[in-house]
Amino acid sequence: MSDSTVLSVIGESVIALEEPKVLELTRQALDSGIAPIAVINEGLTPGMTEVGKLFEEGEYFLPELLVAAEVFKAAVETKGKVVLGTVEGDIHDIGKNIVALAFETNGYEVVDLGIDVPVARFADEYIASGADVVGASAMITSTLPALRRVVSDVRAKAPHAKVLIGGAPVTPALVAEYGSDAYAGDAIEAVRAVDALLSA
Amino acid sequence: MKNGDMTSRERIDAVLRGDTPDRVPVFTAGHGITRHMLGVSYGEMVQSSRLMASCMLAWQDLIGDDRLMAYFDMMVEAAGFGMKMVFQDDQPAYSDKDDLLIKSPDDYFKLERYDVEKAERIAMTLEVADILFTTRGDTVPVAAIVAEPLVVLGLLRGMEACLMDCIRHPEAVKFGLDVVTDVVIDYARALTRRGVSIIVNCHDYGNRSIMSEKLWMGLQGDHLRRMNAAIKEAGATLVLHNCDANPYIDAAFDDIGYLDVYQCAALPASCETWADYKQKYGSRAVLFGEWWPPDLAAVGYDEVLARSRKMIEDLAGGGGFILGPTCEYPSHGPIINAKALVDASRMYGTYPR
Numbered sequence: 001m002s003d004s005t006v007l008s009v010i011g012e013s014v015i016a017l018e019e020p021k022v023l024e025l026t027r028q029a030l031d032s033g034i035a036p037i038a039v040i041n042e043g044l045t046p047g048m049t050e051v052g053k054l055f056e057e058g059e060y061f062l063p064e065l066l067v068a069a070e071v072f073k074a075a076v077e078t079k080g081k082v083v084l085g086t087v088e089g090d091i092h093d094i095g096k097n098i099v100a101l102a103f104e105t106n107g108y109e110v111v112d113l114g115i116d117v118p119v120a121r122f123a124d125e126y127i128a129s130g131a132d133v134v135g136a137s138a139m140i141t142s143t144l145p146a147l148r149r150v151v152s153d154v155r156a157k158a159p160h161a162k163v164l165i166g167g168a169p170v171t172p173a174l175v176a177e178y179g180s181d182a183y184a185g186d187a188i189e190a191v192r193a194v195d196a197l198l199s200a
Numbered sequence: 201m202k203n204g205d206m207t208s209r210e211r212i213d214a215v216l217r218g219d220t221p222d223r224v225p226v227f228t229a230g231h232g233i234t235r236h237m238l239g240v241s242y243g244e245m246v247q248s249s250r251l252m253a254s255c256m257l258a259w260q261d262l263i264g265d266d267r268l269m270a271y272f273d274m275m276v277e278a279a280g281f282g283m284k285m286v287f288q289d290d291q292p293a294y295s296d297k298d299d300l301l302i303k304s305p306d307d308y309f310k311l312e313r314y315d316v317e318k319a320e321r322i323a324m325t326l327e328v329a330d331i332l333f334t335t336r337g338d339t340v341p342v343a344a345i346v347a348e349p350l351v352v353l354g355l356l357r358g359m360e361a362c363l364m365d366c367i368r369h370p371e372a373v374k375f376g377l378d379v380v381t382d383v384v385i386d387y388a389r390a391l392t393r394r395g396v397s398i399i400v401n402c403h404d405y406g407n408r409s410i411m412s413e414k415l416w417m418g419l420q421g422d423h424l425r426r427m428n429a430a431i432k433e434a435g436a437t438l439v440l441h442n443c444d445a446n447p448y449i450d451a452a453f454d455d456i457g458y459l460d461v462y463q464c465a466a467l468p469a470s471c472e473t474w475a476d477y478k479q480k481y482g483s484r485a486v487l488f489g490e491w492w493p494p495d496l497a498a499v500g501y502d503e504v505l506a507r508s509r510k511m512i513e514d515l516a517g518g519g520g521f522i523l524g525p526t527c528e529y530p531s532h533g534p535i536i537n538a539k540a541l542v543d544a545s546r547m548y549g550t551y552p553r
Contacts, residue, residue, distance in 0.1 A: 017367065058408060061408070061410065061411045061412050061415070062363050062409075062410055062411060063363040063364060063366050063367050063411050063415060064367065066360055066363050066364045067364050067367050067368065070364065089291075091291050091292065091294060097359065097360065101360070114297065115294075116288075116291070140532075142532065
């Protein structure tokens, strides 16, 4: 197979969720001298992009997205590390889990702090894990004050950290009010926002 | 018939028979609120049958709800398998995700059917049912909730891993579903022996936010049919509940079946309006809703009355409708808005219409 064919088959195998085949073809491609960046950019990433598109179109669902993320993770190193959690007093985890999944699907490593996370833990885990971004979610109005405190605490302990906020009652206006770097209205938007923050 | 002549039980029985009751029944569930009035923390409430029953009865006293709930949380079946739970003072309990019972696909095959009467949290729920039925069962029906088998596996395995197993290890998942379905059926039968006459089955994974209809039905369609048939055979009314905006409603009605009451969180994609929903599904099941719980916490009494009136106009014609939130009444919601639901039923929901 030519290089372009191998890379194309890698992408198709990602879409088909064929993990062993992706790993085998990736190994073969690297052994044959194809640059790792080409394997990522011309093989794996187009496959993941198509998986994301199928997800948005309602052809693929969470199980397919999760398996694709595992396949991708097994084949590449990560684009960055995101510390993610739902703030203190808030036990909603499905939205946050979907955001975590979207990050993993797009090549990020996620440090998932879970739900009802104490304010100080976001900054502490950010520093301890050497992460690139803190993502904090509040799903009910009554936990917005905790979200504000998370942003303040991260700013105090790690002034250069990138901070993303989101959740049902969160609006873009709160970025300036709380002093975060970005807002995301859904999981895909969160990935795009972090892509932009890290490439700026 | 004069408004208020019927007991709650008579009202519900009439709706289920296809007759018109004196007024539209109202289902809420506000034990998360009444526990404040009784000075009980959430953690205390969900670890005591007596306290939980007291909170449920206090809510029924306060609001005039047409149903009592024998319920702790959605994890009692999973807890029976040995899942560890974490209790909190002011929030519902949750499963310990750091110590999952199913750690690998092979572990599905280690699941064993257990005696529901000896499983601590199920036994506690049965005790709540006993208390409620003994105290007020002659006039108010007692309901309970059983979990979708795949949701139980999701709690034992972790949701993400479980969803991946559905694709990578479907045979292991199906084995787990066989065992869990047996347990859920045993649990439902035990509930009916304690006087529970309404059993709610939550289809948490049966919607477009989680998985495809093909995968969902392919894995557990047979299990859900078996479960529903057993619930009906035990003599209970079956309520199917789906919290998501895009439920697989036609699969629930046509492919699984047995349902008496359907409760969905949002207008199904196959319907243009609520009136359309009533026309399409109202002759096949009693419809229950359609208040999105956060809205009940966000608007005032008059707005609850106005919107409830519209719901009654759209959905209650000829009977076949229960007014209420599409899930648990918000624990931070104003009590007056729950009362407004009952007031709306009395003001606008009387029959004949």
